[in-house]
Structures are given as C-alpha cells and as structure tokens.
Amino acid sequence: MSGQILRAPDHPLSRLRDGLWDAVLEGDEHTATGLVLDALHDGADAESVLLDVIAPVQGRVGVEWAANRITVAQEHAATAINERVVGAVSGSPAALAVRTAGPSGPSGRVTVACVDGEWHALPARILAEVLTLRGRRVDYLGAQVPTAHLIAHLHRTGAGAVALSASLATRLPAAHAAITACQATGTPVLVGGAAFGADGRYARLLGADAWAPDARAAAALLAAGAGSRTPRVHQPIDDLPHLGDQEYTLVVRSRTQLVKAVLAGLDERFPPARDYSEAQRDRTAEDVAHIVDFLAAALYTDDAELFTGFLDWTGGILTARGVPALSLLPALEVLGEELRDFPRATRHLRLAAGLSRTPPRPHDPFGKHA
Structure with missing residues (x-):
C-alpha cells in the first residue's frame, strides 16, 4: 500500500x-x-x-x-x-x-563497512543511518575497509554483528575473505549490495550468515536476531572447491599481460583502434582491464552469468555513447586465444562472445553507479 x-x-x-x-x-x-x-x-x-x-x-x-x-x-x-x-x-x-532505544551491550552494536576495494559507500552509509535511527549503536567504517583493519576493530569493540556492503561483483573475492575472517572471530555477517546478486545468490555461495536486498530488510533481519546467531565457521575453499583448478589465481596474476595482449590484438582485429589517440587508448586499456576483472570474478564464483551480464551492461553503455557493442568481440577473441588452456575461462568467453552478437539489454545488473 x-x-x-x-x-x-x-x-x-x-x-x-x-x-x-x-x-x-x-x-x-x-x-x-x-x-x-x-x-x-x-x-x-x-x-x-x-x-x-x-x-x-x-x-x-x-x-x-x-x-x-x-x-x-x-x-x-x-x-x-x-x-x-x-x-x-x-x-x-x-x-x-525519533531515535529509539535499541539492544544494549555488545550484542546491540553493529559494524557497517564496505569491503576492501569498494568505493561505493553511500548504500552502506544509508544503512548505518537507518540502524542508528532504530536505536542500534553503529560503527560506520566507510569505504574500502581492509579486512585486517576490520578484524582489529571487531576484536577491540566486540560488535555483535557485521554488515558488509559491495556494489561491484569484482569485489566478491575480497568480500569472501572478509566474511570468513569475521566469522572466525565469532561475529555473524550480514551482506548486501548489488555485488551479491539481485537474489543474494553470491551471499549464499560465499557463506554469509544473512543477506538483505535493502536497508529496511537488513534492519529487520538484525531486529529478528540475525546478529545473535552463531556464525558459520568455514574456509573459502570449502565454499568454492572449483578454485582448486587455479584458473582464477592465474588470471589475476596475468592481468597486466592479458591487457597488453588484448590491446596489441585490437590493432589487427579492430582497424579503427590503430587511429586511437593516447587518451582513447588509455580508456580502452581501462575497459579491457574491467573485462579481465569481471572474467576473474566469474571464475571465482564459477558463474558465467556474472561475466555475460557485465558484458551485456557494457554493451549498453557503449551503444549509448555511439560505439557499436560488437566492438567487444575482438577483445573477447584475443582473450580466448590467450586463455585457451583454461577450460572454464574458455567456456565463459565463448558464451559471452555469442551473446555479444545480440543487441544489449538496458539494465544495470551490478549497480555500478548506484
């Protein structure tokens, strides 16, 4: 109503x-x-x-x-x-x-933070203010909080729960590390933000104790006792056994070389790139780096939709700026050749190349600028 x-x-x-x-x-x-x-x-x-x-x-x-x-x-x-x-x-x-008296003591204290590398802090800030209005004692740590600093804060304050925010799916590995580290201290973790998927699928995959689609739902979960439960204790490899193939690790370590290889390949496969100005080449390098980063995140989660969704969104951005979405294909082709010995990466890239030949859909699956 x-x-x-x-x-x-x-x-x-x-x-x-x-x-x-x-x-x-x-x-x-x-x-x-x-x-x-x-x-x-x-x-x-x-x-x-x-x-x-x-x-x-x-x-x-x-x-x-x-x-x-x-x-x-x-x-x-x-x-x-x-x-x-x-x-x-x-x-x-x-x-x-209107601030009400909430639970007292450490169990009523909540730490709100963005995971390491996450600069989109406004959603976490709004959650912190909503929880404060509802009477919680809130420690708002702001953007890109290193996991080690977050754990030190928990040891010092004894907070009853942690609320972690991430907007970009490329932050999921860092979120996973933070979730498991917080739980190892005995602190349950509630997560939210576009990075975890519209249905919270990545929150479940990474072993978070709870997921909320928005600040109201997060406040309701905490009020219902989500912050008083015994957290799950686990290791990242327990959640993601597919990481044993080392594809994610090797792609991350090869990021710089992969970007260079794609830029070199574009000159042959996408002739307009030969006439790019220095500024255009710098911007293209940034775009290629984002593609590699999202491919790595898809390998981390073993979810091709994470990668294809990002490329679909990127295609829409390019189209809005008068750049054909099909210009993504040469980059995907070069990456496929560079990663031909990586079965999962190859599957993701082939699927993405097929979808990139279709018109992009106007949506923002990762809330990149929300």
Whole structure:
C-alpha cells in the first residue's frame, strides 16, 4: 500500500524526490539540503527520506550516467551532494527525536563497512543511518575497509554483528575473505549490495550468515536476531572447491599481460583502434582491464552469468555513447586465444562472445553507479 502511495505524483515524497533530483543535477548542495531539512521539519519521516527519496535519486544518477544523459563529473557531484544530504538528515532535530532505544551491550552494536576495494559507500552509509535511527549503536567504517583493519576493530569493540556492503561483483573475492575472517572471530555477517546478486545468490555461495536486498530488510533481519546467531565457521575453499583448478589465481596474476595482449590484438582485429589517440587508448586499456576483472570474478564464483551480464551492461553503455557493442568481440577473441588452456575461462568467453552478437539489454545488473 505504501508503495502505491509513493508512486502517486502528488505525494509529498514524490515531490521531494523530484526537487532533490533537480538540485543534485544542478550541483546545488544548499538547495538539496534545504529541501530535505524543510521536509523533515514539516513532518516527513527521516527513515523514509533516506530510503524513499535519497536512495532512489542516487539510483537515478547511475541510470542517467549509463544512458549518457549526464557526465561523469555530474555523476560525481550528485553523489557527493547526496552524501552530504544524508549527513544533514542524520544530524537533524527530526532524526534525533525519533531515535529509539535499541539492544544494549555488545550484542546491540553493529559494524557497517564496505569491503576492501569498494568505493561505493553511500548504500552502506544509508544503512548505518537507518540502524542508528532504530536505536542500534553503529560503527560506520566507510569505504574500502581492509579486512585486517576490520578484524582489529571487531576484536577491540566486540560488535555483535557485521554488515558488509559491495556494489561491484569484482569485489566478491575480497568480500569472501572478509566474511570468513569475521566469522572466525565469532561475529555473524550480514551482506548486501548489488555485488551479491539481485537474489543474494553470491551471499549464499560465499557463506554469509544473512543477506538483505535493502536497508529496511537488513534492519529487520538484525531486529529478528540475525546478529545473535552463531556464525558459520568455514574456509573459502570449502565454499568454492572449483578454485582448486587455479584458473582464477592465474588470471589475476596475468592481468597486466592479458591487457597488453588484448590491446596489441585490437590493432589487427579492430582497424579503427590503430587511429586511437593516447587518451582513447588509455580508456580502452581501462575497459579491457574491467573485462579481465569481471572474467576473474566469474571464475571465482564459477558463474558465467556474472561475466555475460557485465558484458551485456557494457554493451549498453557503449551503444549509448555511439560505439557499436560488437566492438567487444575482438577483445573477447584475443582473450580466448590467450586463455585457451583454461577450460572454464574458455567456456565463459565463448558464451559471452555469442551473446555479444545480440543487441544489449538496458539494465544495470551490478549497480555500478548506484
């Protein structure tokens, strides 16, 4: 029922979302903050503002960037403004007034962090604020937290649960290491973010104690006792026996050489590449590195859909920018030749090459810019 109300164009939160979007698109931090604080003063619920206004606006930022309707600079500015708006909500009188008394002691304390290498911190920040509003004592550690630092923090604080966030599937190996390390300290781990799949498949694969599709679900799981259960104790190889073939490790170690080989091969297989400027070649090298990274993540999880989904999304990005998605094929062909002795990698690449010949679908399976 509430979802239907929020979709009504004349609902206050709908108007607030529209106003916030206009402000962040213009890079107007003061207007953005003022709109949200005025809404809170007029009775808007702080948690609803976080989850039904700021989060959807940030999601739209990613969609508009992918469609090439806003620039990278606008995307970064919008994200920075949304982060500051979240801070304004957190410190507002309205938020302070509704914070409830939650569980006391270490069991009521939650550590919220992004896995090592994950820079998309806004989803974790919003979760931390929602949990704080609901009375939890929260240690928010921010973006790209090295696992060793996270474990040291748990030993020092004795937190009752850890909530880990990851948006990019390339962070799954780091997430796996963090999950198992936290559980080894006796701390259960709840995970969330687009990296774990829309259905949480990678959370289950990597042995997390719980998965939540959004901040409301995460708060509900913790309230129901997800943070008080005895965590599963295991080793990464127990979850992923296919890693014994060493394909993932060897691809990661060969990343630099693979990127160089693809760039060299493009000159022969994709003639326009010969006339690229230095800047275009640098950008192409970055794109090829992303392809190798996502192939490695697919090998880690043994899930070809992770790789093909990324390439499908990348094809849509290229198409929006006037670059034929078929330009991905030469890179896949060269990678296939370089990795011809790797059976799983070869299967992933052949499947991806076949799908790359079809028009890309307009979706963002990894929430790269949400």
